[in-house]
Amino acid sequence: MGIALIWSVIAFLIRWIFSKRRGAISYDSSDQTALYIRMLGACVIFKQLFSRDVRVRSQVGFEPERRGSHPYLGVDFRTLHSRAESAGSIPARRIRRLFSFQRHLLSSRLLRGVPHQNPLHILDEDYCGQARCMLEKVGSWNFDIFFFDRLTNGNSLIYLTLYLLNHYGLIELFQLDMVKVRRFLVLVQEDYHNHNPYHNSVHAADVTQAMHCYLKEPKLAKSLTSCDILLGLLAAATHDLDHPGVNQPFLIKTNHYLASLYRNTSVLENHHWRSAVGLLRETELFSHLPAEDSVNMERQLGSLILATDISRQNEYLARFRTHLDQEELCLGNASHRHFILQMALKCADICNPCRPWELSKQWSEKVTEEFFHQGDIEKKHKLEVSPLCDSSTNSIADVQIGFMTYVVEPLFAEWARFSDTRLSQTMLGHLCLNKASWKALQPEEAEFEQDGGSRALPQGSVES
Numbered sequence: 001m002g003i004a005l006i007w008s009v010i011a012f013l014i015r016w017i018f019s020k021r022r023g024a025i026s027y028d029s030s031d032q033t034a035l036y037i038r039m040l041g042a043c044v045i046f047k048q049l050f051s052r053d054v055r056v057r058s059q060v061g062f063e064p065e066r067r068g069s070h071p072y073l074g075v076d077f078r079t080l081h082s083r084a085e086s087a088g089s090i091p092a093r094r095i096r097r098l099f100s101f102q103r104h105l106l107s108s109r110l111l112r113g114v115p116h117q118n119p120l121h122i123l124d125e126d127y128c129g130q131a132r133c134m135l136e137k138v139g140s141w142n143f144d145i146f147f148f149d150r151l152t153n154g155n156s157l158i159y160l161t162l163y164l165l166n167h168y169g170l171i172e173l174f175q176l177d178m179v180k181v182r183r184f185l186v187l188v189q190e191d192y193h194n195h196n197p198y199h200n201s202v203h204a205a206d207v208t209q210a211m212h213c214y215l216k217e218p219k220l221a222k223s224l225t226s227c228d229i230l231l232g233l234l235a236a237a238t239h240d241l242d243h244p245g246v247n248q249p250f251l252i253k254t255n256h257y258l259a260s261l262y263r264n265t266s267v268l269e270n271h272h273w274r275s276a277v278g279l280l281r282e283t284e285l286f287s288h289l290p291a292e293d294s295v296n297m298e299r300q301l302g303s304l305i306l307a308t309d310i311s312r313q314n315e316y317l318a319r320f321r322t323h324l325d326q327e328e329l330c331l332g333n334a335s336h337r338h339f340i341l342q343m344a345l346k347c348a349d350i351c352n353p354c355r356p357w358e359l360s361k362q363w364s365e366k367v368t369e370e371f372f373h374q375g376d377i378e379k380k381h382k383l384e385v386s387p388l389c390d391s392s393t394n395s396i397a398d399v400q401i402g403f404m405t406y407v408v409e410p411l412f413a414e415w416a417r418f419s420d421t422r423l424s425q426t427m428l429g430h431l432c433l434n435k436a437s438w439k440a441l442q443p444e445e446a447e448f449e450q451d452g453g454s455r456a457l458p459q460g461s462v463e464s
C-alpha cells in the first residue's frame with residue numbers, strides 16, 4: 001500500500017515536471033545527444049521543488065549562480081519582464097492561458113505519455129468567426145495583429161502560421177503530419193515569453209504576416225519554390241524563439257552562458273535557431289523526409305534567422321546594394337533566392353515603422369518599454385546602461401526617429417529598389433508619416449517630462 005502510494009507520488013511528480021515546460025534551451029548541433037538538453041529544464045524545476053532558497057531567489061527574477069562566474073549570470077528569462085502580482089489578482093491573460101485547452105492538450109500530451117487522440121477538430125471548432133474573417137485578409141498590410149491575437153485568445157502565432165501553411169498548400173505538398181504541425185506550432189508559441197513587452201509571440205506572428213505579404217510580391221511569387229516559402233514562414237515564426245527580453249550586450253556583460261556558448265557572436269540569433277531546430281526534432285516534423293533534406297532545411301533555417309542580427313545590418317545592406325547596382329540578381333539561382341529571403345525576413349522583422357500609425361505606435365511603445373526595462377535592471381545592478389535603454393535620457397520619439405533614420409529607411413529604400421510595387425510605396429509612405437508623427441510628438445514629450453510627467457505618450461493619435 002505504502003509503496004503504491006510512493007510510486008503514485010513519483011509518477012505524479014514526473015508527469016508534472018514534464019508537463020511544466022521551460023523555455024527552449026540551446027544545444028550545440030555538433031552534439032547530437034544534446035537534443036534532449038531541453039529536458040534539463042525539468043531538472044532545475046526538480047531543484048526548485050526541494051530547495052526553498054532556490055525557489056525564493058527564482059521568484060525575484062534570479063536563479064542561483066550556475067555555470068558560475070558572475071552574480072547576474074543566472075537571470076531568469078521567464079520572470080525578467082513579469083510584473084509583481086498581488087495575491088488574489090490573476091492577470092486576465094494568465095487566466096486565458098490556463099483555459100487554453102489546446103495549449104495544455106497538445107503541448108504536454110506526448111511528454112505525459114497520453115496516447116494521441118485526433119485533435120484535428122480543435123482549431124476548427126474553436127475558430128471564432130471574426131478571426132476566420134480576418135484571416136481571409138491576411139495579405140493586407142493593415143492587418144491588425146493585436147486584434148487578431150485577442151480574437152484567437154492569445155494564439156495568433158499558431159492560427160496564423162497554420163493558416164498560411166495551408167494557404168500555400170505546404171502541408172499537403174511536404175506530406176506533413178497535421179498533428180505534428182500543430183504540436184510544433186503550439187510549442188513554438190509557448191517558447192516565446194509573453195511577459196516580454198515586445199519580443200513575444202505576437203511579434204513573431206506579426207513578422208510571419210509581414211513575411212507572407214512579401215512572399216506574395218510578384219518578383220518573389222513567380223520565382224520562389226515551395227521549399228523557399230516553407231522556410232520563409234518557419235523562419236519568421238521562430239526567428240526570436242525563447243528571446244530573453246534583453247539584448248546581446250547585456251548577455252555578454254553579465255557573462256551569461258549563452259554568450260559563452262556562442263562566443264559572443266549572434267548570441268540571440270544562434271539561440272533562436274538552435275531552439276527552433278530542437279523543436280523540429282522534438283516534434284519530428286520532418287522525420288519522414290530524407291535525412292539530408294531535413295539537415296539542409298535546418299541549415300537554411302539557421303542562415304535565415306542569423307540574418308536578423310541587427311549588428312550585421314550594414315553587411316547585408318552592402319551586399320544588397322551591390323546586387324542591385326550591378327543588376328545581377330537572378331532568382332532562378334537558389335543562392336540568390338535565399339539571399340532575397342534573408343532580406344525579406346530582415347524587412348519583416350523591423351517593419352513596425354512601416355505599418356499604419358495606430359499599429360506602428362503600439363509596437364514603438366512596446367519595444368521601448370522592453371529597452372527601458374533592461375536599462376532599469378542595469379541600473380539596479382550597477383551595470384553600464386546600454387544605449388537606448390536609459391529612460392532618463394531617451395524618449396520613445398528619440399529612439400524611434402533614430403531607428404527609422406539609420407536602420408529602417410536605408411533597408412526599405414533598397415527593398416523598394418528591388419521590389420518596386422504598391423506595397424513598397426505604401427511602406428515607405430507610412431514610414432515617412434510615422435517619422436513625422438514622432439517628430440511632432442518630440443517637443444510635447446520634452447515639455448511633458450519637464451513638468452514631471454511620466455514617459456507615457458500623450459493620448460490621442462496622430463493620423464497618418
Ligand SMILES: [Zn+2]
Nearest residue numbers: 203239240349
Ligand atoms: Zn524579431
